Amino acid sequence: MFVIAPLLTAVLALSVSASSVEIPSPSITLPFARSLNTQGGTVNLLQHDQARAAALRDRGNAIAAGRLYRRQGSIPVTNEAFSYIAAVGIGSPATTYKLIVDTGSSNTWVGSGTPYKVTSTSVNTGEPVSVTYGSGSFSGTEYTDTVTLGSLTITKQSIGVASKSSGFSGVDGILGIGPEDLTEGTLTNEPTTEIPTVTQNLYTEGKIPAEIVSVSFEPTTSTSSMNGELTFGGVDSSKYSGTLNYTPLTTTSPASYYWGINESIAYGSTTILPTTAGIVDTGTTLILIATNAFNEYKSLTGAVSDPTTGLLRITTSQYNALQNLYFNINGVTYTLTPNGQIWPRSLNAYIGGSPSYVYLIVNDIGSKSGSGLDFINGQTFLERFYSVFDTTNSRVGFATTPYTDATTN
Ligand SMILES: *[C@@H]1O[C@H](CO)[C@@H](O)[C@H](O)[C@H]1NC(C)=O
Numbered sequence: 001m002f003v004i005a006p007l008l009t010a011v012l013a014l015s016v017s018a019s020s021v022e023i024p025s026p027s028i029t030l031p032f033a034r035s036l037n038t039q040g041g042t043v044n045l046l047q048h049d050q051a052r053a054a055a056l057r058d059r060g061n062a063i064a065a066g067r068l069y070r071r072q073g074s075i076p077v078t079n080e081a082f083s084y085i086a087a088v089g090i091g092s093p094a095t096t097y098k099l100i101v102d103t104g105s106s107n108t109w110v111g112s113g114t115p116y117k118v119t120s121t122s123v124n125t126g127e128p129v130s131v132t133y134g135s136g137s138f139s140g141t142e143y144t145d146t147v148t149l150g151s152l153t154i155t156k157q158s159i160g161v162a163s164k165s166s167g168f169s170g171v172d173g174i175l176g177i178g179p180e181d182l183t184e185g186t187l188t189n190e191p192t193t194e195i196p197t198v199t200q201n202l203y204t205e206g207k208i209p210a211e212i213v214s215v216s217f218e219p220t221t222s223t224s225s226m227n228g229e230l231t232f233g234g235v236d237s238s239k240y241s242g243t244l245n246y247t248p249l250t251t252t253s254p255a256s257y258y259w260g261i262n263e264s265i266a267y268g269s270t271t272i273l274p275t276t277a278g279i280v281d282t283g284t285t286l287i288l289i290a291t292n293a294f295n296e297y298k299s300l301t302g303a304v305s306d307p308t309t310g311l312l313r314i315t316t317s318q319y320n321a322l323q324n325l326y327f328n329i330n331g332v333t334y335t336l337t338p339n340g341q342i343w344p345r346s347l348n349a350y351i352g353g354s355p356s357y358v359y360l361i362v363n364d365i366g367s368k369s370g371s372g373l374d375f376i377n378g379q380t381f382l383e384r385f386y387s388v389f390d391t392t393n394s395r396v397g398f399a400t401t402p403y404t405d406a407t408t409n
Contacts, residue, residue, distance in 0.1 A: 028208070030150040030230045032086040032101055036223040036350055037170050045351055046310030048135045049286045049378065050366045055134025056104055056279070057373045060254020063181065082285050082379055084217065084228050086175055089148030090159065091119035097172035101215070101230060103259050103389060104281040106182040106197050107131050108147070108175050109138055109160030112168035116161045121146040128188040129160045136167020142187060147198060149232065152208075154201045160186075177213050177230075177389065181257055199232060199391065208233025211391035215282060216240075216401070217383040219408040221344040240386035240399035247330035249394045252277035255373045259389050261329060261396050263375065265289060268323030272296040275328070278375030280387060280396055287336075287362045288376040290369035297325075297362055308352045311343065312360040319358040327377070334398060337405055340384050344409045 084101045090110060095117040097110045107129070110116050123144045130139035140162040147157040162173065176182075176197060183195035196204070203211040216239040218227040229239060250260040255277040265273040273293035289297070298305075301322060303312035314322070322338035343351065343359040353359050361380040365373075384404045388397035 028150045028152050028232050029236060030086050030232070031226060032084055032228040032230060033224060033226045034082055034084050034217070034220060034228060035170070036082055036347065044310060045285050046363055049284050049288055049363070049376070051135040052104070052133065052281075052284055053288055053365050053373070053376055055132065056258065056281070056376075057254055057367075057371060059132075059182070060257035060373065063184065063257050064253045083171055084282055084379070085171055086149075086228075086230060088175055090145050091117055092121040092146050093119065094146070094148050095119075099173050099175040100168070100171050100283065101228070102174050102176055102283040103178050103213075103215075104279070104283045105131065105133065105174060106176040106178040106180055107160055107186055107195060108157065108173070108198055109140070109162055110173040111140060111160075111162030112138065112165040113170065113172040116143075119145075121155070123156075125158075127190065129186055130188060131160070131186050133167065136165070138162040138165035138168070138173070140164065142195070149198065149202070152202060152232070154198060154205060154207070157198060157201055158195045178258060179391070202232055203392075210234065210393075212388060214239075214386065214388045214397075215382060216386055217282075217379060218401075218403050219340075219344070219383040219406065221346045221408060223347070223350070235386075235388055235397075240401050241404075242400045244386070244388060244397045244399040245330065245332045246388070246390070246393070246395040246397040249396065250277040252372050255279050258373075259396055260373070263327055263329045263377075265293060265375070266326040266328070267297055267300050270296065270300060272300070273369060273375065276369055276374040278373055278377070280377045280382070280389075282379060282382060284376045284378030285361075285380060286376075286378050287381050288365035288378065289362060290367065290371070290374040291364050292368050293374075294362070294364040301360065303360055306353070306357070306359065309359055311351070311353075311363060313353075313357045314360065316356075316358060325362065327381075329398065332398075334385055334400070335404075336381070336384060339407045339409050340380070340404075342409045 085098045086101050087096050088099045125142045127142040129142045144156045147154045180194050202208045214231040214235045216229040247261050250262050258279040260279045264275040302318050303314045306313035325336040327334040386399045386401050
């Protein structure tokens, strides 16, 4: 089993006791860590992210068609490259589990690493549960238990307890903060039942004033760092600069089953992706765009496909000539600088890259535009823009941060 980096273990331990960020009560914040999964040699970013994109699209299409989503065939199992991991307490007394913070799925579950510890608050519902993620899966039994997020507790939260899982080494499971619809069909014997998410329960139990989760990531060049913050119930204005701008959730399927929005993308003065639907996703590392947009980006940047990493590769002089990438979302332009478009150069070795090249974090989603899910704004986008996932008002918000223009990579 993967041994989590000592630094991360230390910061996670710290995070459980420290909650020093001042934000208006009664929203709560939960610090979380970013960790590069270096298990099993080099990280295949692209394989993981493309498998995830395909699974997200298939799952959304299956829900839209009223079919259960049971992905068939052999899928490469690839751990996330960078996992954003929150320390979540479950049970009484609570055991702390390291859970991936995932806006692209909605089941919360444990058991892939640290075994689930049954305590006096654990109730076995006997319901079999299973979820397939594209590059991994879990199956087991649904329990209800007390879940502790920072200073708040949810009693009788429905959680999955895995008896089998793949693709999740180094973590204990997932904190699913996507829309509740995505839980439909995950209880094997209850195909139309949905499972209330942690955010929904916090709201219905009156513990947060609105069904909102806000996410702050910061870029980092270390393999593990405690640099994220989740806020339930509101926003933390100390984490962004300027104005928060919102966009309504898209009505285009299958993006509409996730945190889906409409946006267009321009490289320099050239529109490479006219306004279309896609999603914002904390479980994807790269920024993935429709194949036709990707081909234009590749040609405009002069990049070549690097067979070792799967990423686009440019030389240092091409990097010096790189233009901004503009994301237009509901009339507001978010500018991703050249430095924001590259993989941290000090981490090139982890993806099998060479120190003499610069690798781009924009890649191909694997299908051409018009699929109803034509882009994923993944972690590399969210590290540059604060994001707000607002179920109450059916919208997603973004704001610039002190890191938007930072030269960190
Ligand atoms: C998003 O784009 C689709 C397709 O162009 C359009 O029908 C829809 O009105 C747009 N806005 C929203 C909020 O979905």
